[in-house]
Amino acid sequence: MHRTKSLLPVLFLFSLMSLGCSQPDTQYTLSPTATPTTLTAIGAELDAHFHAQHVPRSAGASADDWERIVVPRIASMGLQSLRVMVLPTWYEPVNDNDDPDLLAPDAFTFDSEEMQGVYRVLDTAEQLGIAVTIVPWGAYRDTFLAPGTSGWVVAPTDLPEYAENLTALMHHLVDVKGYGCIAELTPMNEPDGHRMEPADYVVLCCLLRDRLQREGLLGRFRLDLIDSTDQGGSYGYLQTASEGLKDIADVINSHTYIFGYDTPTSRIVEWERENSRLAAAIGVRHRVGEFGSNLCVGASRQQDIDWYSRGVLIVRNALALLAGGASGVSYWQLFDQYYARTDSYAQMQQLGMWRSVRDDYASEEYYADLVADYQPRPQYYAYSLLTRFIRPGADIYALDVDTATVARYPLNCALAAHNVDGTWVYVLANMDEEATLDVAFHNPLAPTSSRYERYLYADDHLPTDDSQLPPDARHLRTTALSGALRTTVPPNSVVLLRTATH
Numbered sequence: 001m002h003r004t005k006s007l008l009p010v011l012f013l014f015s016l017m018s019l020g021c022s023q024p025d026t027q028y029t030l031s032p033t034a035t036p037t038t039l040t041a042i043g044a045e046l047d048a049h050f051h052a053q054h055v056p057r058s059a060g061a062s063a064d065d066w067e068r069i070v071v072p073r074i075a076s077m078g079l080q081s082l083r084v085m086v087l088p089t090w091y092e093p094v095n096d097n098d099d100p101d102l103l104a105p106d107a108f109t110f111d112s113e114e115m116q117g118v119y120r121v122l123d124t125a126e127q128l129g130i131a132v133t134i135v136p137w138g139a140y141r142d143t144f145l146a147p148g149t150s151g152w153v154v155a156p157t158d159l160p161e162y163a164e165n166l167t168a169l170m171h172h173l174v175d176v177k178g179y180g181c182i183a184e185l186t187p188m189n190e191p192d193g194h195r196m197e198p199a200d201y202v203v204l205c206c207l208l209r210d211r212l213q214r215e216g217l218l219g220r221f222r223l224d225l226i227d228s229t230d231q232g233g234s235y236g237y238l239q240t241a242s243e244g245l246k247d248i249a250d251v252i253n254s255h256t257y258i259f260g261y262d263t264p265t266s267r268i269v270e271w272e273r274e275n276s277r278l279a280a281a282i283g284v285r286h287r288v289g290e291f292g293s294n295l296c297v298g299a300s301r302q303q304d305i306d307w308y309s310r311g312v313l314i315v316r317n318a319l320a321l322l323a324g325g326a327s328g329v330s331y332w333q334l335f336d337q338y339y340a341r342t343d344s345y346a347q348m349q350q351l352g353m354w355r356s357v358r359d360d361y362a363s364e365e366y367y368a369d370l371v372a373d374y375q376p377r378p379q380y381y382a383y384s385l386l387t388r389f390i391r392p393g394a395d396i397y398a399l400d401v402d403t404a405t406v407a408r409y410p411l412n413c414a415l416a417a418h419n420v421d422g423t424w425v426y427v428l429a430n431m432d433e434e435a436t437l438d439v440a441f442h443n444p445l446a447p448t449s450s451r452y453e454r455y456l457y458a459d460d461h462l463p464t465d466d467s468q469l470p471p472d473a474r475h476l477r478t479t480a481l482s483g484a485l486r487t488t489v490p491p492n493s494v495v496l497l498r499t500a501t502h
Contacts, residue, residue, distance in 0.1 A: 024440040024486060028399040028414045028428070032444045036395035037285075037325055039417070040251075041131055042318065042387050043081030044353070045290065045333035046074075048117035054337040059359035060373070069374045070335070071124050073354070076468055077380075078388040081131045083289060083330045084121055085189065087153070088136055088145060088165045090114035091172070095144035100160035103168055110172050122179050131183040131392075133224055133289075133330075134173065136166055138188050155188070155196035156204070162187075163207040167215055174220060184224040186289070190255065192228045192237040201226075202244035209248050222250035227289055230256040233271060239278050246282040251327065253289035260294035261304075261313060261431070264410040265320045269398075272324025285327040291317060292332050292351060300349045306366075308459045308492075309431075311382030315457070315494045316429035318386055319415040323398040331383060335374070336360075353380040354466070376466050382457045384468055385427070385496045389455075393420040399441075409435070416443060423499040424450070430489045440484040441497070448483045450499055451475040457494040475500050 050070070055061045096107035109115070125132045139145035139156040145165065146157045156162035166187055173179050187208055188194075191201045205225055212218040225245055228237045242252055254275055259268050272288070279286035293313055295303035304310045318329045335352035345363060348356075355361065357373040390396075397416040411431035418424055426441045453471035463469070476497065478485045489495045 024438040024484075025435070026401065026405045026409065026412075026437050027440045027442065027484075028401050028416075028426075029442040030397050030416050030445060031400055034397050036397050036418070037322075037327065039322070039390065039392055039394040039396050040285075040287065040328040041081035041392050042329055042390060043079055043083065043130075044331045044383075045085075046082045046121055046335075047085045047333070047337075047339065048114070048121045049337055049339045050117065051120055052113045052117040053339060053341045053343075054356070057338040057341040057343060058356055059362065060357040061360075065357075065374070066120065066124075071127075073466060074124065074130070074334075075128055076466070077353075077384045078391075079128075079130055079334075080387060080392050081133065081183075081328065081330060082121065082125055082334075083133045083135060083186075084118065086118060086134060086136045086169065087114070087140055088162070088169075089140045089143055090118075091169060092165050095161065096164075100158075100164045103164060108168060108172070110176075119177070122173070122177075122181060125181040126179060130181060132179075132181045133184040133186055134170070134182060135186040135189055135227070136169065138191075138194060153189070153194070155191060155194040155200075159200070159204045159207055162204065163211045166208055167211045167217065170212070170217055170221070171215055174217065182221050184222045184251070186224045186227050186253070189227055190229050191226075191241075192231065198237055198241040199244070201241050205245060205248050223248065224251045224253055224287070224289070225249040226252045226254065228254050230254060230258050230271075233258055235274055235278060238275065242278055242282050249282065249284050251284050251287055252279050252282075253287040255290035255332075256288060256321075257290075257292050257296055258294050259291075259317050259320075261309070261411070263294070265316065265413045266406070266410070268317060268320035268413075269324040272321045272326050276325030286325065287327045288321050288329045290332040291321065291329060293317075300347060300351070302351055305351060306377060308378045308462075310377075311379040311457055312429050312431055312492055312494055314379050315382050315386060315427065316411070316413045316431055318383075319413040319427060319429060322396050323413065323415055353377060353383060372465075374466075378457075378459075378462060380466070381462055381469050382494055385455055385457060385494060388468065389419075389423075389425050389496060389498050390417045390427070391419050391421075394418060394425075409437075412437075414439075414441075416441070418445070423501065424452075425499075426485065426497045427494065428489050429494050430491060433492050435491055437489040438486070439489055439495075440486045442484050444483070446478070448478050451477055452485060452497045453500050454487060455496040455498070456490070457496075458490050459492070471498075 096104040138153040275286040335354045336350045336356045354376040358370045395418040414428040
């Protein structure tokens with residue numbers, strides 16, 4: 001039955017008698033025969049514009065803020081992966097020569113201001129043990145890689161030169177600079193969005209693979225390919241392109257911004273299951289390279305960016321994608337910043353877990369309500385629960401739940417994870433705005449006498465600074481009677497339970 005709605009983080013230790021007399025509203029069960037998937041990483045986009053572009057454009061950001069604010073927060077989140085864009089003209093502003101098979105090293109500008117920003121991101125990743133996916137965004141308009149084109153970034157038309165350019169980049173980052181944090185290369189961002197035909201994309205990947213092999217780079221990082229949009233929920237580009245990438249791709253990924261507050265969780269799971277099935281058909285796994293909400297306003301805003309409830313949505317969406325088989329997810333994007341020092345305020349990317357300095361928002365009606373520079377948004381605390389406690393290498397389990405519960409709470413999602421250190425984690429995102437849930441988790445694979453810490457993301461329970469959410473003061477226990485782990489989940493909240501480590 002429903003208890004009186006409350007957002008207080010109170011723990012209930014149930015007696016055997018009371019357990020025998022009541023049934024929880026929702027029961028999630030891990031089947032003893034369930035096949036888990038393995039998590040690679042839960043991460044975020046961090047594009048390398050802070051030093052070269054954002055600080056000169058901002059109303060008060062300082063280069064020192066990187067070490068003072070950005071690095072400690074990445075560490076505090078336990079962020080596991082970073083997706084980092086690069087533009088080919090940052091290091092090859094003009095063609096080195098007319099022969100794509102003969103590289104002229106003196107033509108490359110690896111000491112450019114933009115590349116210095118890339119190194120700062122990679123230095124941080126190296127320091128904190130974070131895996132990086134390098135993503136050359138495509139060709140800059142009307143350059144030697146795509147002459148006669150217009151726009152901002154476009155699909156390359158000179159594919160051999162593009163393959164040479166990317167190979168030169170990876171040689172410099174891996175061999176010359178010696179970055180061990182680089183785990184993957186994605187040769188182009190959203191090729192379908194740039195109207196690159198699947199057949200041309202496959203040709204590009206084949207050229208790149210052959211060039212990397214020739215330079216002794218193949219196999220030293222994974223090729224994370226396709227990187228398509230969600231195409232409104234279809235799979236056409238991914239399916240067509242993947243058919244030509246067998247024995248080339250190490251992993252494939254898609255982006256999605258179609259799932260929102262009214263999207264049933266089952267729809268998200270189904271979408272990812274199909275992506276994962278198509279990946280499995282060529283012997284690899286699928287990952288979600290970008291995700292957010294569906295309330296997009298152009299490329300730089302989402303309507304719900306400051307809503308408390310976005311934190312619940314982002315966690316729910318991530319859980320559903322992982323339950324559908326995704327090997328990992330990467331949120332767009334880590335914090336607000338300008339991508340060019342000449343950008344207008346309307347072009348500033350404002351989709352971050354935290355803001356830029358307060359004065360960058362001086363034109364906004366809410367400016368007077370901002371209390372600090374680099375103020376965290378609520379979703380910072382919610383997403384951090386996932387990055388802190390569900391770690392790379394974890395076995396991810398979708399949980400069984402009865403059809404009546406699914407019908408009653410179609411927007412909710414729960415997940416179990418078994419970390420490599422032996423800890424169990426259960427997460428439930430309750431998007432119902434009225435119901436306080438009495439929940440039981442049943443897991444025959446977990447010890448029946450474990451203690452658990454409880455973490456709560458609730459509107460009146462957030463820190464006033466950038467501190468992470470603390471555990472509740474008391475521990476929960478699985479019950480000897482049923483082996484169930486029980487807790488309450490307030491409306492519009494996230495609860496995470498983790499095996500107590502002390």
